[in-house]
Amino acid sequence: CSKTKVILALRELPLQLDSQDHLHKYQDEFIFPKVNDKKVIYFTGNSLGLQPKRTKKYIDEVMDDWANLAVEGHFYAEKPWWDYQERFANPLSKLVGALPTEITVMNTLTVNLHLLMVSFYRPTSKRYKIICEEKAFPSDQYMFQSQVHFHGYKPEDVIVEIKRREGEHNIRLEDVLTKIEEVGEELALVLIGGVNYYTGQVFDMKTITEAGHKQGAYVGWDLAHAAGNIKLELHDWNVDFAAWCSYKYMNSGPGNASGCFVHEKHHTNKELPRFAGWWGHNKERRFKMEPVFDPVHGAGGWQISNLPILSLAPYLASVEMFDEIGMDQLILKRDKITSYLEFILNEISKEVQGSFEIITPTNPSERACQLSVLLHGEGRSLFDYLMKNGVITDWREPNVIRLAPVPLYTSYEDMFHFGQILKTGIVEK
Numbered sequence: 001c002s003k004t005k006v007i008l009a010l011r012e013l014p015l016q017l018d019s020q021d022h023l024h025k026y027q028d029e030f031i032f033p034k035v036n037d038k039k040v041i042y043f044t045g046n047s048l049g050l051q052p053k054r055t056k057k058y059i060d061e062v063m064d065d066w067a068n069l070a071v072e073g074h075f076y077a078e079k080p081w082w083d084y085q086e087r088f089a090n091p092l093s094k095l096v097g098a099l100p101t102e103i104t105v106m107n108t109l110t111v112n113l114h115l116l117m118v119s120f121y122r123p124t125s126k127r128y129k130i131i132c133e134e135k136a137f138p139s140d141q142y143m144f145q146s147q148v149h150f151h152g153y154k155p156e157d158v159i160v161e162i163k164r165r166e167g168e169h170n171i172r173l174e175d176v177l178t179k180i181e182e183v184g185e186e187l188a189l190v191l192i193g194g195v196n197y198y199t200g201q202v203f204d205m206k207t208i209t210e211a212g213h214k215q216g217a218y219v220g221w222d223l224a225h226a227a228g229n230i231k232l233e234l235h236d237w238n239v240d241f242a243a244w245c246s247y248k249y250m251n252s253g254p255g256n257a258s259g260c261f262v263h264e265k266h267h268t269n270k271e272l273p274r275f276a277g278w279w280g281h282n283k284e285r286r287f288k289m290e291p292v293f294d295p296v297h298g299a300g301g302w303q304i305s306n307l308p309i310l311s312l313a314p315y316l317a318s319v320e321m322f323d324e325i326g327m328d329q330l331i332l333k334r335d336k337i338t339s340y341l342e343f344i345l346n347e348i349s350k351e352v353q354g355s356f357e358i359i360t361p362t363n364p365s366e367r368a369c370q371l372s373v374l375l376h377g378e379g380r381s382l383f384d385y386l387m388k389n390g391v392i393t394d395w396r397e398p399n400v401i402r403l404a405p406v407p408l409y410t411s412y413e414d415m416f417h418f419g420q421i422l423k424t425g426i427v428e429k
């Protein structure tokens with residue numbers, strides 16, 4: 001009888017949490033794929049966010065302006081195209097803790113990091129090393145290697161990876177700081193993923209940035225898994241540069257535009273080389289077609305081409321939604337729902353001893369909206385089972401399932417149902 005009570009209490013809990021959740025209604029703002037005619041439980045918003053219903057309207061608006069105004073749309077569209085990116089400056093700067101002039105939107109993430117490395121990775125015979133994390137996202141690894149080759153160096157002489165300790169899943173802050181000190185005057189650049197894509201570990205960006213500067217290096221951050229997920233204070237942390245994609249937590253659609261941050265202190269520095277194009281040229285005189293490049297004072301000075309309006313439109317829809325809610329609200333729910341998911345996983349883990357472990361840090365200040373689960377034994381079939389039963393997770397070799405309970409569109413009830421499906425899946429294997 002008491003056991004039944006406990007089970008009932010456990011069943012009541014998610015319903016109660018949902019009814020108290022101010023963000024619960026936002027589920028209805030998104031379009032969910034269906035499996036077996038039922039809305040899926042979506043855990044992969046850290047890879048590709050769901051489509052907000054309002055996005056289509058933003059795209060249609062551009063299509064209509066293009067149809068009705070053609071070239072005139074550059075200046076006479078309701079949201080003129082020629083400076084469309086400036087609509088992002090206010091809302092995005094609030095989301096990442098920046099000044100509006102420190103923000104722009106352009107290209108895609110790896111492209112932007114390359115362009116920013118053109119400015120902030122200037123190796124000399126004395127100062128040429130790059131510090132990054134071990135097993136960085138592959139695109140970042142290829143980027144580092146190709147940049148190093150481009151400057152005529154060898155990756156093995158230049159790239160210093162911070163490693164995890166034997167038997168540990170996450171990188172210790174003290175090891176990052178020690179490595180920065182060790183490399184010392186040879187350090188040209190620190191560039192790390194602010195939130196690790198594999199484990200969900202959140203780095204102490206403020207402390208690491210400070211440590212890099214103490215050695216005279218530039219410090220930049222790849223914020224692919226951080227933007228729209230964690231509280232950022234890029235300006236106050238004195239970060240030199242950063243970039244992020246918009247299609248993960250920010251729901252802007254596949255392969256969509258990247259946000260870009262360049263600290264104010266670099267805006268008027270004429271010594272910094274950069275790859276230039278007409279959209280980075282002084283806005284007032286952009287169409288005078290002058291022969292000498294005069295960069296906009298701000299991150300906009302790193303713009304190259306005129307803007308891909310059709311891809312910026314969905315990003316604007318999403319940024320406006322984030323602005324409406326604010327990061328603080330999102331973070332409150334994020335921590336609560338992630339802890340609830342952790343609780344469910346731990347309960348199941350007790351029942352099915354030893355079949356998996358969570359490798360994401362347990363300390364809430366070192367994690368955000370992701371729990372990575374390392375499966376022991378054969379994991380792939382469990383992943384397939386989940387997919388077949390309407391739970392979309394993400395599989396990473398060799399045996400990890402990543403779960404992101406995105407606060408904008410997942411519910412506590414989703415977590416509860418997921419737990420039941422997972423348990424059945426493990427028991428049946």
Ligand SMILES: *Cc1c(COP(=O)(O)O)cnc(C)c1O
Pocket residue numbers: 108109110111137139140193197222224225245
């Ligand atoms: C997703 C991700 C990327 C993706 O780069 P694109 O250029 O947008 O394809 C890069 N870096 C990290 C850390 C990521 O998580």
